[in-house]
Amino acid sequence: MSRTNFDQLLEAGCHFGHLKRKWNPAMAPYIYMERNGIHIIDLHKTVVKIDEAADALKQIAKSGKRILFVATKKQAKQIVADKATSVNMPYVTERWPGGMLTNFPTIRKAVKKMANIDKMTADGTFSNLSKREILQISRQRAKLEKNLGSIADLNRLPAALFVIDVMKEHIAVKEANRLGIPVFGIVDTNSNPSNVDFVIPANDDASSSIETILDACCAAIVEGQEERKAEKADEAAAASQNEEDAAPARASRRRSTRARVEKAEAAPAPEVPAAEEKTAPATEEAPAAEPTEAPAEA
Template sequence: MAKVEVKQLLEAGVHFGHLTRKWNPNMAPYIYMERNGIHVINLYKTVAKLDETNEALHKIAASGRKILFVATKKQAKDIVADKVSKVNMPYITERWPGGMLTNFVTIRKAVKKMASIDRMKKDGTFMTLSKKERLQVDRLRAKLEKNLGSISEMTRLPGALFIVDTMREHIAVKEAQKLNIPIFAMVDTNCDPRDIDYVVPANDDASKSIDIIMEQVTAAIAEGLAERKSSKQEAPKKDTPKKEAAPKAEAPKKEEAKAEAPAAPVAKAAPAKADDLTKVEGIGPKAAEALVNAGFVTFADLAKGDAEKIKTILTEASSRMAHLDPTSWPKQAQMAADGKWDELKEWQDNVKGGVE
């Protein structure tokens, strides 16, 4: 993963913040200085936060979860649509549909309506309608395509949100918080970073600034997808059965030698390999790290866990995770431990954000 240099960010104007009178005091740690009535963002902190963001997005993409990009402002629309479509991730660049996440079932029905119209056109049913009805159906199809066409492949709630301008997309932020979905965002000096899990302090108004940040973010996602693809290709090779070795001739028994020989030392059991806990709805990269540090390494460990104890672990790890509701995590982890992935996916699709 190629790291971006401070000089590149400087040339793209990532350091320009808003007027000092419009600032949010919570952005103070990310502000370097004030010049001519404008706040200047500390680009060294931007680089550090961008690396942290890229690493987390890489893990989410490698786990097979979708990352939903939200950018409805004029400067960001085309850039986000162009960059994100290359890595096959969903995005919203028109109006944010209210209830996009909290009422996801209804949104999916609208997407399925598009598919049913397409089927009508293929099987000839469309031509049996009157001219007026065909016109109405075409208009409906065009409207749905404009607003929801970019999320037609998103069959379940996303694993994370990436937002450009959290002030403008405040409804998306609130919905993601309600469903415990991790939020990544470009945050300018007039925004509140406390609502965001992964903050990238940057100018969210200039197209050059948005372009360079999106270039880095999508590159990290592309690497995560490539890693997932290569691991899938390697998996069948590991499962191929080895050829049975020819039976060896039995050595002559030496009972006396066996009696005198010292007992072989008992080999210590190898530590359990960590599972990807982010596959449980509601667990983000930071929550997964806190659980692993607390001893919940595998799905089986989490399945045996107590929701109250898990809540305490998360709150002690970070106050930002105090809002998470782990009530259903042991249940989901048990399904994952048993290998019931289809059942788990169906459950996650029907339950909003993993909260029953």
């Protein structure tokens, strides 16, 4: 069953491309026709591509990995923020910080700095600072929150990138390609799809188009998360059942061992034969020497 249909995408305006003179020839397979100087995207192919992308996203979510959503264009910011938050995924809707993926440890340091400022606020360290220092640190905290607040819980590189307008977010796409991270992207007729692993040919300028596609993809992510929870619950139940099944066997072994010990303790100790006394052999008394008669006197 398709997650979207032709009519739904048509109503959302997903079929409108850019002007013919702005097109990228690499998008030719996804263009249906030209009308009034504007390219029309083949929505039948869009439906198929959305299903492919959604299935891949579902598997990533099922494995418990994170997907980073990227959209810095005005009409997509709020939609992406809302959808990514609803599925508990990180997102970037302000300026893409250069090197965010290729220099990830440095970005993590900036996030930790934000956490340290929060810790200072909590433990009362701020009360010992001057007003000027407090103002400077507060401004720094606000700037970090604006740029990195949405990725504060991203402790490792994401498993995939979902990009709205791959032409505008070309730096993010290049970083992901360099690290071998798969890229999902809504690609319009003026963009190059060659650097995108999962191409979704559609209008990337209309809010309704972006929202319709994200709804289908986020629904797949939720399905993956639910299946992961169900599998964990099944594993826990199986482990519990195995524990219950093994308990009688362990109890039986303990009783058997205890019975053997008790039997061994109750058995009388074997009699040890007394050692025979070694007596010295009686020695025969030598016969007393008979007195010799004295010689008679002459």
